[in-house]
Amino acid sequence: MGDPHGIGIVGTGYICGAYLEVLATSPEVRIAAVADLDVARAEAVAAGLPGTRALPVGGLLADPEVRTVLNLTIPSAHAEIALAAIANGKQVYGEKPLAAELGPAREIVDRAATAGLLVGCAPDTVLGTGTQTARQAIDAGLIGRPLAASAVMVTAGHERWHPNPDFYYVAGGGPLLDMGPYYLSALVQLLGPVRAVVGAAGRLRSERVIGSGPRAGERIPVEVDTHVSGVLEHASGVLSTLTTSFDGVRTTAQPIEVHGEAGTIAVPDPNRFDGDVRVFEAGATDWRALPPSAGYAGAGRGIGLLDLVAATADRPPRAGGDLALHVLDAMTGLLRSAAEGRRIELSTTVERPAPVPLSQN
Structure with missing residues (x-):
């Protein structure tokens, strides 16, 4: 099976808790790090997750243990964080919308494709x-x-x-x-x-x-x-x-x-x-x-990220970029x-x- 897939979460606000209900208990992934502009909030989330570190955003994006970035920032920051993650060689799964405007969203998809990285995006409720x-x-x-x-x-x-x-x-x-x-x-x-x-x-x-x-x-x-x-x-x-x-x-x-x-x-x-x-x-x-x-029975938010982690060349992410x-x-x-x-x-x-x-x- 190999080691669990390392996840780094950027943004630990309101919606983060819903994602953690699924991801924190999944054997397929491990929450390696979390980051937030509110450092105390990130530290509080990390304290409740054994083995998870609270890092600055830049540190999380560069961390070798993070393979996929879960982007839970506000919509105006979606593109900035996603593009930075891709530049650091990370896959990205983000909250909706993919970006606040079409141009940056297209850039996210194009840059990820050039880098051979996967992009996913909420909503995964439709799965x-x-x-x-x-x-x-x-x-x-x-x-x-x-x-x-x-x-x-x-x-x-x-x-x-x-x-x-x-x-x-x-x-x-x-x-x-x-x-x-x-x-x-x-x-x-x-x-x-x-x-x-x-x-x-x-x-x-x-x-x-x-x-x-x-x-x-x-x-x-x-x-x-x-x-x-x-x-x-x-x-x-x-x-x-x-x-x-x-x-x-x-x-x-x-x-x-x-x-x-x-x-x-x-x-x-x-x-x-x-x-x-x-x-x-x-x-x-x-x-x-x-x-x-x-459909995925008994699913919660984050199932789309798990679907992305399990994607193959023959079966792309169902909640894809x-x-x-x-x-x-x-x-x-x-x-x-x-x-x-x-x-x-x-x-x-x-x-x-x-x-x-x-x-x-």
């Missing part, structure tokens, strides 16, 4: 039994030829629960770049790549109020659009409609529905790994639930379409990742 079971059913022809789909994410905004939500409302944030990767990654898994987009966007509030933590009551500025809608033209001809919003309280819409000639599949929240997949077939009188038939780049291309295309008032053809495409057989994490 769980929810999205994968829906994909298996669609591929098996359960609803016939897919014709259209819808994806809806509506929330009042992350400042309600996040103690430091500033980055959600500056460049690289907003509902589309923050939550859109879940929905777009799922739609590509289900229906294949996107060739063009049309979008509309807006913001009706110039500031938000932090609702929890030591900064509760503090007002923060809003510098990005907080409601984005659009139409995705898939290469297959399927049309998907997408809504992502920080401006609603709640919605009755299904997170994702795929409509085919012979039925409709309701796909669970792609921000979760599992959930009920339901189908309403032509001629039926009600929805019926499908048992899990594909090429998929993340294509998803970012679609999202920035929607924002550009909204700003320019025109249809935008994407500059990237991607192969659907290999499906995940039903397996226990």
